[in-house]
Amino acid sequence: MNFTDAINNLPDKENNTLYGKSILRTWDMTDDDIAAVANGAGILKAMRDSNVSPKIFDSGIALSMFCEKDTDLKFAFASGCDLLGLTIIDMDKKLGNNAINETATVASYMADAIGVCESKFIEKSARYIKRISDAVKVSHENGVIAQKPCVLNLGSDEDSPVQTISDIRYMAERFGGTENLKGKKISITWAYSPDGTRSFAVPQGLLSLVTRYGMNVVLAAPEGMDLMPEVYERAEKNSELSGGTFTRTDSMEEAFADADIVIPMNWAPYTFLEKRTELSAANLGSYIDLLEHELRENNNNFIDWEVTEEMMEKTKDGKGLLMHDLPVDITDISCIRGEMTAQVYNANVDSLLAEAGIRPYVIAAMIILTKSEDPRAAFKTIAERATKRYF
Numbered sequence: 001m002n003f004t005d006a007i008n009n010l011p012d013k014e015n016n017t018l019y020g021k022s023i024l025r026t027w028d029m030t031d032d033d034i035a036a037v038a039n040g041a042g043i044l045k046a047m048r049d050s051n052v053s054p055k056i057f058d059s060g061i062a063l064s065m066f067c068e069k070d071t072d073l074k075f076a077f078a079s080g081c082d083l084l085g086l087t088i089i090d091m092d093k094k095l096g097n098n099a100i101n102e103t104a105t106v107a108s109y110m111a112d113a114i115g116v117c118e119s120k121f122i123e124k125s126a127r128y129i130k131r132i133s134d135a136v137k138v139s140h141e142n143g144v145i146a147q148k149p150c151v152l153n154l155g156s157d158e159d160s161p162v163q164t165i166s167d168i169r170y171m172a173e174r175f176g177g178t179e180n181l182k183g184k185k186i187s188i189t190w191a192y193s194p195d196g197t198r199s200f201a202v203p204q205g206l207l208s209l210v211t212r213y214g215m216n217v218v219l220a221a222p223e224g225m226d227l228m229p230e231v232y233e234r235a236e237k238n239s240e241l242s243g244g245t246f247t248r249t250d251s252m253e254e255a256f257a258d259a260d261i262v263i264p265m266n267w268a269p270y271t272f273l274e275k276r277t278e279l280s281a282a283n284l285g286s287y288i289d290l291l292e293h294e295l296r297e298n299n300n301n302f303i304d305w306e307v308t309e310e311m312m313e314k315t316k317d318g319k320g321l322l323m324h325d326l327p328v329d330i331t332d333i334s335c336i337r338g339e340m341t342a343q344v345y346n347a348n349v350d351s352l353l354a355e356a357g358i359r360p361y362v363i364a365a366m367i368i369l370t371k372s373e374d375p376r377a378a379f380k381t382i383a384e385r386a387t388k389r390y391f
Contacts, residue, residue: 003383006043011036013374022133022151023366024126025159026209027234034209035178036375038169040365041358043379044083048361053387055085056368056378060112062086063149065132067094067118068199072326072356073154073162077115080363086112094118095132104135108149111136113367117154119199121277122228122270125157150370152363155201157273158228162366163325164205166358168213171261174321182214182243185316186263187255189220191339192306193266193329196299197292200267202325204231207246211238216245220255222302225269252305256314263323264307264339268295306331307340309347322348326356 011017011032018033026034047054062081066074078088089111095103108114116132118125133151140148153161171186172178188206203219204227211217217239232248239246249255256262272295279287312320322344329338330345345352372378 003043003046003379006039006046007376007379007383009039010043010376010379011369012376016369016373016375018366018369019371019373020148021370022137022153023161023370024130024133024151024153024156026161026164026205027159029161031212034165034168034212036369037165037362037365038172038178040369040375040379041166041169041361042173044361044364045358047382048083048389051389052382053389054083054364054382055387056372056382057085057112059110060086061089061110062113062115063089063091063107063111065091065095065114065116065118066154067092067116068120068155073117073359076162076356076359077152077154077363079360081113081115081367083360083364084367086367094128100128100131101135101138104132105139105144108136108139108145111149112147112371114149114151115154115363116151119155119157119160119201120273121280122157122273124277126153126159129153129156150367152366155199157199157201159205159208160201160325161205162359162362163202164209166362167206167263167323167325167355168209169358169362170323170355171321175260178213181210183216184260185216185218185258186210186261187218187220187259188263188265189218189252189255190222190225190302190305191252191264191266192299192303192337193339194296194299194335194337195329196266196296197268197272198266200227200270200273202265203267204228206263207231207235208238211235211244211246212242214242214244217247218255218259219246219248220252221248221250222305223250224271224298225267226271227267228270252311253314256311256320259315259320261321261323262307262312262315265324266329266339303337306337307344309341309343312344312347322351323355324352326352328352
Protein backbone atom coordinates (compact mmCIF):
# COMPACT_ATOMS: atom_id res chain seq x y z
CA MET A 1 0.00 0.00 0.00
CA ASN A 2 1.18 3.58 -0.77
CA PHE A 3 1.05 5.64 2.42
CA THR A 4 2.59 8.79 0.88
CA ASP A 5 -0.52 10.97 0.58
CA ALA A 6 -1.75 10.16 4.09
CA ILE A 7 1.70 10.75 5.61
CA ASN A 8 2.03 14.11 3.86
CA ASN A 9 -1.08 15.26 5.74
CA LEU A 10 0.71 14.76 9.06
CA PRO A 11 2.48 17.70 10.72
CA ASP A 12 6.16 18.25 9.98
CA LYS A 13 8.81 19.63 12.32
CA GLU A 14 7.55 23.22 12.07
CA ASN A 15 3.91 22.31 12.73
CA ASN A 16 3.93 19.53 15.33
CA THR A 17 2.47 21.27 18.36
CA LEU A 18 2.16 18.02 20.30
CA TYR A 19 5.91 17.40 20.51
CA GLY A 20 7.14 17.06 24.09
CA LYS A 21 3.64 17.31 25.55
CA SER A 22 1.35 15.02 27.48
CA ILE A 23 -2.20 14.35 26.26
CA LEU A 24 -4.59 14.95 29.15
CA ARG A 25 -7.72 16.62 27.72
CA THR A 26 -8.97 17.07 24.17
CA TRP A 27 -10.12 20.62 24.83
CA ASP A 28 -6.46 21.55 25.36
CA MET A 29 -5.72 20.25 21.84
CA THR A 30 -6.23 22.14 18.60
CA ASP A 31 -8.34 20.80 15.74
CA ASP A 32 -5.08 20.09 13.91
CA ASP A 33 -3.81 18.11 16.92
CA ILE A 34 -6.95 15.95 16.92
CA ALA A 35 -6.70 15.42 13.17
CA ALA A 36 -3.03 14.46 13.43
CA VAL A 37 -3.75 11.80 16.04
CA ALA A 38 -6.74 10.43 14.12
CA ASN A 39 -4.85 10.39 10.81
CA GLY A 40 -1.76 8.86 12.40
CA ALA A 41 -3.94 6.11 13.85
CA GLY A 42 -5.39 5.41 10.42
CA ILE A 43 -1.93 5.12 8.87
CA LEU A 44 -0.70 2.78 11.61
CA LYS A 45 -3.74 0.55 11.17
CA ALA A 46 -3.22 0.46 7.40
CA MET A 47 0.43 -0.45 7.95
CA ARG A 48 -0.39 -3.35 10.22
CA ASP A 49 -3.12 -4.53 7.86
CA SER A 50 -0.47 -4.48 5.10
CA ASN A 51 2.00 -6.46 7.26
CA VAL A 52 4.33 -3.45 7.71
CA SER A 53 5.97 -3.16 11.13
CA PRO A 54 5.78 0.36 12.64
CA LYS A 55 8.20 -0.58 15.42
CA ILE A 56 10.24 2.60 16.01
CA PHE A 57 11.70 2.00 19.49
CA ASP A 58 14.75 -0.22 19.78
CA SER A 59 14.39 -0.24 23.57
CA GLY A 60 12.34 1.48 26.24
CA ILE A 61 9.35 0.81 28.44
CA ALA A 62 5.76 1.95 28.72
CA LEU A 63 4.29 2.25 32.20
CA SER A 64 0.70 1.06 32.52
CA MET A 65 -0.78 2.71 35.63
CA PHE A 66 -4.37 1.59 36.11
CA CYS A 67 -6.10 2.57 39.34
CA GLU A 68 -9.37 1.39 37.78
CA LYS A 69 -10.44 -2.03 36.56
CA ASP A 70 -10.64 -1.35 32.82
CA THR A 71 -9.40 -4.50 31.12
CA ASP A 72 -10.35 -3.38 27.59
CA LEU A 73 -8.44 -0.10 27.73
CA LYS A 74 -5.53 -1.76 29.48
CA PHE A 75 -5.24 -4.20 26.57
CA ALA A 76 -5.47 -1.28 24.13
CA PHE A 77 -2.60 0.56 25.83
CA ALA A 78 -0.44 -2.55 25.91
CA SER A 79 -1.20 -3.28 22.25
CA GLY A 80 -0.47 0.26 21.09
CA CYS A 81 2.84 0.41 22.95
CA ASP A 82 3.91 -3.04 21.79
CA LEU A 83 3.13 -2.01 18.21
CA LEU A 84 5.92 0.57 18.52
CA GLY A 85 8.37 -1.77 20.25
CA LEU A 86 7.98 -0.68 23.88
CA THR A 87 7.99 -3.16 26.78
CA ILE A 88 4.94 -2.90 29.05
CA ILE A 89 5.43 -2.56 32.82
CA ASP A 90 2.27 -2.76 34.96
CA MET A 91 1.93 -0.54 38.02
CA ASP A 92 -1.59 -1.35 39.17
CA LYS A 93 -1.45 0.69 42.33
CA LYS A 94 -2.14 4.36 42.90
CA LEU A 95 0.94 6.29 43.94
CA GLY A 96 0.86 7.76 47.43
CA ASN A 97 0.45 11.51 47.62
CA ASN A 98 3.94 12.01 49.02
CA ALA A 99 5.56 9.62 46.57
CA ILE A 100 4.20 10.78 43.22
CA ASN A 101 7.22 12.86 42.18
CA GLU A 102 9.79 10.34 43.35
CA THR A 103 8.11 7.18 42.05
CA ALA A 104 7.10 8.72 38.72
CA THR A 105 10.69 9.81 38.15
CA VAL A 106 12.34 6.57 39.27
CA ALA A 107 9.96 4.57 37.05
CA SER A 108 10.72 6.83 34.08
CA TYR A 109 14.49 6.42 33.69
CA MET A 110 13.89 4.22 30.63
CA ALA A 111 10.25 5.10 29.97
CA ASP A 112 8.93 6.63 26.77
CA ALA A 113 5.23 6.52 27.60
CA ILE A 114 3.04 6.46 30.71
CA GLY A 115 -0.64 5.61 30.51
CA VAL A 116 -2.72 6.52 33.56
CA CYS A 117 -6.34 5.59 34.32
CA GLU A 118 -7.84 7.15 37.46
CA SER A 119 -11.44 8.34 37.32
CA LYS A 120 -13.08 7.78 40.70
CA PHE A 121 -12.74 11.16 42.39
CA ILE A 122 -14.10 14.52 41.25
CA GLU A 123 -11.43 17.21 40.79
CA LYS A 124 -8.78 14.82 42.10
CA SER A 125 -8.34 12.20 39.40
CA ALA A 126 -7.34 14.61 36.64
CA ARG A 127 -5.12 16.42 39.12
CA TYR A 128 -3.41 13.13 39.99
CA ILE A 129 -2.61 12.41 36.32
CA LYS A 130 -1.34 15.95 35.81
CA ARG A 131 0.95 15.64 38.83
CA ILE A 132 2.59 12.62 37.22
CA SER A 133 3.00 14.57 33.98
CA ASP A 134 4.46 17.56 35.83
CA ALA A 135 6.84 15.34 37.83
CA VAL A 136 8.48 13.75 34.78
CA LYS A 137 8.61 17.10 33.01
CA VAL A 138 10.53 18.72 35.87
CA SER A 139 12.85 15.72 36.21
CA HIS A 140 13.64 15.93 32.50
CA GLU A 141 14.24 19.67 32.64
CA ASN A 142 16.58 19.17 35.60
CA GLY A 143 18.53 16.50 33.75
CA VAL A 144 17.48 13.66 36.08
CA ILE A 145 15.97 11.65 33.23
CA ALA A 146 17.39 11.79 29.72
CA GLN A 147 14.08 11.79 27.85
CA LYS A 148 10.64 12.93 28.94
CA PRO A 149 8.00 10.20 28.61
CA CYS A 150 4.64 11.30 27.25
CA VAL A 151 1.81 10.88 29.74
CA LEU A 152 -1.53 9.77 28.30
CA ASN A 153 -4.81 10.19 30.14
CA LEU A 154 -6.58 6.85 29.71
CA GLY A 155 -9.57 8.02 31.74
CA SER A 156 -9.99 10.65 34.44
CA ASP A 157 -12.92 12.35 36.15
CA GLU A 158 -12.91 14.89 33.29
CA ASP A 159 -12.11 13.25 29.98
CA SER A 160 -11.10 10.11 28.12
CA PRO A 161 -9.09 11.37 25.11
CA VAL A 162 -8.14 7.96 23.70
CA GLN A 163 -11.76 6.82 23.58
CA THR A 164 -13.20 10.03 22.18
CA ILE A 165 -10.58 10.54 19.46
CA SER A 166 -10.99 6.86 18.52
CA ASP A 167 -14.71 7.48 18.21
CA ILE A 168 -14.19 10.53 15.99
CA ARG A 169 -11.86 8.46 13.82
CA TYR A 170 -14.48 5.70 13.56
CA MET A 171 -17.27 8.15 12.69
CA ALA A 172 -15.06 9.69 10.00
CA GLU A 173 -14.41 6.25 8.51
CA ARG A 174 -18.12 5.43 8.45
CA PHE A 175 -19.24 8.76 6.97
CA GLY A 176 -16.34 9.47 4.60
CA GLY A 177 -14.38 12.06 6.57
CA THR A 178 -14.87 14.47 9.47
CA GLU A 179 -16.16 17.11 7.04
CA ASN A 180 -19.19 14.87 6.45
CA LEU A 181 -20.06 14.82 10.15
CA LYS A 182 -21.39 18.37 9.92
CA GLY A 183 -25.18 18.41 10.21
CA LYS A 184 -25.40 14.79 11.39
CA LYS A 185 -27.54 14.11 14.45
CA ILE A 186 -25.60 12.33 17.19
CA SER A 187 -27.27 11.33 20.44
CA ILE A 188 -25.29 10.59 23.59
CA THR A 189 -27.71 8.96 25.96
CA TRP A 190 -27.73 7.50 29.45
CA ALA A 191 -28.67 3.81 29.57
CA TYR A 192 -29.54 1.54 32.45
CA SER A 193 -26.93 -0.66 34.14
CA PRO A 194 -27.20 -2.66 37.36
CA ASP A 195 -23.79 -1.27 38.31
CA GLY A 196 -24.61 2.41 38.01
CA THR A 197 -21.36 3.74 39.51
CA ARG A 198 -19.34 4.28 36.34
CA SER A 199 -17.32 7.38 35.61
CA PHE A 200 -18.78 9.97 33.25
CA ALA A 201 -15.42 10.66 31.58
CA VAL A 202 -16.55 9.27 28.21
CA PRO A 203 -19.87 11.16 27.85
CA GLN A 204 -18.18 14.35 29.05
CA GLY A 205 -15.30 13.84 26.64
CA LEU A 206 -17.64 13.09 23.75
CA LEU A 207 -19.75 16.20 24.38
CA SER A 208 -16.59 18.29 24.51
CA LEU A 209 -15.28 16.85 21.24
CA VAL A 210 -18.13 16.04 18.85
CA THR A 211 -19.58 19.54 19.28
CA ARG A 212 -16.47 20.84 17.48
CA TYR A 213 -17.57 19.24 14.18
CA GLY A 214 -20.82 21.05 13.45
CA MET A 215 -22.98 18.11 14.48
CA ASN A 216 -26.47 18.32 15.95
CA VAL A 217 -25.71 16.88 19.37
CA VAL A 218 -28.39 15.62 21.75
CA LEU A 219 -27.69 14.61 25.34
CA ALA A 220 -30.41 12.42 26.86
CA ALA A 221 -30.49 11.46 30.54
CA PRO A 222 -33.03 10.96 33.32
CA GLU A 223 -33.47 13.80 35.76
CA GLY A 224 -30.57 13.92 38.20
CA MET A 225 -28.00 12.14 35.97
CA ASP A 226 -26.03 15.33 35.46
CA LEU A 227 -22.47 15.84 34.29
CA MET A 228 -20.07 18.59 35.39
CA PRO A 229 -21.70 22.00 34.78
CA GLU A 230 -18.75 23.28 32.74
CA VAL A 231 -19.24 20.46 30.22
CA TYR A 232 -22.59 21.88 29.12
CA GLU A 233 -21.06 25.33 28.76
CA ARG A 234 -18.22 23.94 26.64
CA ALA A 235 -20.64 21.97 24.43
CA GLU A 236 -22.81 25.06 23.84
CA LYS A 237 -19.79 27.22 22.99
CA ASN A 238 -18.30 24.61 20.64
CA SER A 239 -21.63 24.14 18.85
CA GLU A 240 -22.03 27.87 18.34
CA LEU A 241 -18.52 28.14 16.88
CA SER A 242 -18.88 25.06 14.64
CA GLY A 243 -22.36 25.78 13.33
CA GLY A 244 -23.94 22.79 15.04
CA THR A 245 -26.51 22.53 17.82
CA PHE A 246 -26.55 21.18 21.35
CA THR A 247 -29.77 20.20 23.12
CA ARG A 248 -30.67 18.25 26.25
CA THR A 249 -33.67 16.00 26.85
CA ASP A 250 -34.96 13.53 29.41
CA SER A 251 -36.35 11.24 26.68
CA MET A 252 -34.35 8.42 25.09
CA GLU A 253 -37.04 8.16 22.39
CA GLU A 254 -36.54 11.80 21.44
CA ALA A 255 -32.78 11.32 21.29
CA PHE A 256 -33.03 8.27 19.01
CA ALA A 257 -35.56 9.83 16.65
CA ASP A 258 -33.92 10.25 13.20
CA ALA A 259 -30.42 10.05 14.73
CA ASP A 260 -27.48 9.24 12.48
CA ILE A 261 -25.38 8.07 15.44
CA VAL A 262 -26.46 6.87 18.89
CA ILE A 263 -24.10 6.27 21.79
CA PRO A 264 -25.88 4.79 24.82
CA MET A 265 -23.92 4.27 28.03
CA ASN A 266 -24.35 4.27 31.77
CA TRP A 267 -22.77 6.83 34.05
CA ALA A 268 -23.08 7.92 37.66
CA PRO A 269 -24.39 11.44 38.34
CA TYR A 270 -22.12 14.30 39.32
CA THR A 271 -23.70 14.55 42.79
CA PHE A 272 -22.85 10.90 43.56
CA LEU A 273 -19.24 11.20 42.42
CA GLU A 274 -18.88 14.43 44.39
CA LYS A 275 -20.19 12.78 47.58
CA ARG A 276 -17.99 9.73 47.06
CA THR A 277 -14.96 11.99 46.82
CA GLU A 278 -15.91 13.75 50.06
CA LEU A 279 -16.47 10.45 51.91
CA SER A 280 -13.17 9.04 50.67
CA ALA A 281 -11.31 12.14 51.86
CA ALA A 282 -12.90 11.66 55.28
CA ASN A 283 -11.95 7.93 55.34
CA LEU A 284 -15.61 6.91 55.54
CA GLY A 285 -15.45 3.85 53.30
CA SER A 286 -18.51 2.15 54.81
CA TYR A 287 -20.61 5.17 53.89
CA ILE A 288 -19.40 4.89 50.31
CA ASP A 289 -20.86 1.37 50.17
CA LEU A 290 -24.18 2.75 51.42
CA LEU A 291 -24.04 5.59 48.90
CA GLU A 292 -23.45 3.14 46.05
CA HIS A 293 -26.36 1.00 47.24
CA GLU A 294 -28.64 4.04 47.23
CA LEU A 295 -27.50 4.96 43.72
CA ARG A 296 -28.27 1.49 42.39
CA GLU A 297 -31.70 1.63 44.00
CA ASN A 298 -32.33 4.96 42.29
CA ASN A 299 -31.10 3.50 38.97
CA ASN A 300 -33.91 0.95 39.11
CA ASN A 301 -36.35 3.80 38.55
CA PHE A 302 -34.95 4.08 35.02
CA ILE A 303 -34.71 0.41 34.08
CA ASP A 304 -36.61 1.14 30.85
CA TRP A 305 -33.70 3.22 29.52
CA GLU A 306 -32.64 0.28 27.39
CA VAL A 307 -31.74 0.13 23.70
CA THR A 308 -34.19 -2.23 22.02
CA GLU A 309 -34.81 -3.15 18.39
CA GLU A 310 -37.83 -0.81 18.48
CA MET A 311 -35.59 2.01 19.70
CA MET A 312 -33.07 1.41 16.89
CA GLU A 313 -35.93 1.56 14.36
CA LYS A 314 -36.42 5.20 15.39
CA THR A 315 -32.96 6.15 14.10
CA LYS A 316 -32.29 7.55 10.61
CA ASP A 317 -33.96 5.12 8.18
CA GLY A 318 -33.76 2.55 10.97
CA LYS A 319 -30.03 2.25 10.26
CA GLY A 320 -28.40 4.64 12.71
CA LEU A 321 -24.83 3.84 13.75
CA LEU A 322 -24.73 2.33 17.25
CA MET A 323 -21.55 3.01 19.21
CA HIS A 324 -20.34 2.16 22.71
CA ASP A 325 -17.05 2.39 24.60
CA LEU A 326 -17.25 -1.29 25.72
CA PRO A 327 -17.70 -3.41 27.69
CA VAL A 328 -21.47 -3.21 27.40
CA ASP A 329 -24.07 -4.56 29.82
CA ILE A 330 -26.28 -6.85 27.69
CA THR A 331 -29.74 -7.89 28.82
CA ASP A 332 -30.04 -11.65 29.51
CA ILE A 333 -26.34 -12.19 28.73
CA SER A 334 -24.15 -10.23 31.15
CA CYS A 335 -27.02 -9.15 33.41
CA ILE A 336 -30.77 -9.49 33.85
CA ARG A 337 -31.34 -6.00 32.44
CA GLY A 338 -28.72 -3.83 30.81
CA GLU A 339 -27.89 -1.03 28.42
CA MET A 340 -29.12 -2.90 25.35
CA THR A 341 -30.89 -6.12 24.44
CA ALA A 342 -29.05 -9.18 23.19
CA GLN A 343 -30.75 -8.76 19.81
CA VAL A 344 -29.42 -5.22 19.41
CA TYR A 345 -25.94 -6.23 20.55
CA ASN A 346 -25.75 -9.23 18.23
CA ALA A 347 -26.89 -7.16 15.27
CA ASN A 348 -24.16 -4.57 15.91
CA VAL A 349 -21.34 -6.53 17.53
CA ASP A 350 -18.97 -6.40 14.55
CA SER A 351 -19.30 -2.63 14.33
CA LEU A 352 -18.83 -2.20 18.09
CA LEU A 353 -15.68 -4.32 18.05
CA ALA A 354 -14.32 -2.42 15.04
CA GLU A 355 -14.86 0.83 16.94
CA ALA A 356 -12.90 -0.52 19.92
CA GLY A 357 -10.16 -1.79 17.62
CA ILE A 358 -9.08 1.76 16.77
CA ARG A 359 -7.92 2.55 20.32
CA PRO A 360 -4.49 0.83 20.16
CA TYR A 361 -3.63 2.79 17.00
CA VAL A 362 -4.74 6.09 18.55
CA ILE A 363 -2.50 5.39 21.54
CA ALA A 364 0.45 4.57 19.27
CA ALA A 365 -0.17 7.71 17.20
CA MET A 366 -0.24 9.84 20.35
CA ILE A 367 3.13 8.43 21.39
CA ILE A 368 4.75 9.10 18.01
CA LEU A 369 3.38 12.64 17.80
CA THR A 370 4.55 13.55 21.30
CA LYS A 371 7.91 11.79 21.09
CA SER A 372 8.92 12.66 17.51
CA GLU A 373 9.80 16.26 16.70
CA ASP A 374 9.03 15.56 13.04
CA PRO A 375 6.27 12.90 12.88
CA ARG A 376 5.94 13.19 9.11
CA ALA A 377 9.58 12.18 8.74
CA ALA A 378 9.15 9.39 11.30
CA PHE A 379 6.21 7.90 9.40
CA LYS A 380 8.07 8.23 6.08
CA THR A 381 11.01 6.31 7.55
CA ILE A 382 8.68 3.51 8.64
CA ALA A 383 7.02 3.39 5.20
CA GLU A 384 10.31 3.44 3.29
CA ARG A 385 11.86 0.79 5.50
CA ALA A 386 8.78 -1.39 4.92
CA THR A 387 9.93 -4.04 7.41
CA LYS A 388 7.56 -6.99 7.40
CA ARG A 389 6.08 -8.07 10.69
CA TYR A 390 6.66 -11.68 9.72
CA PHE A 391 8.32 -13.58 6.89
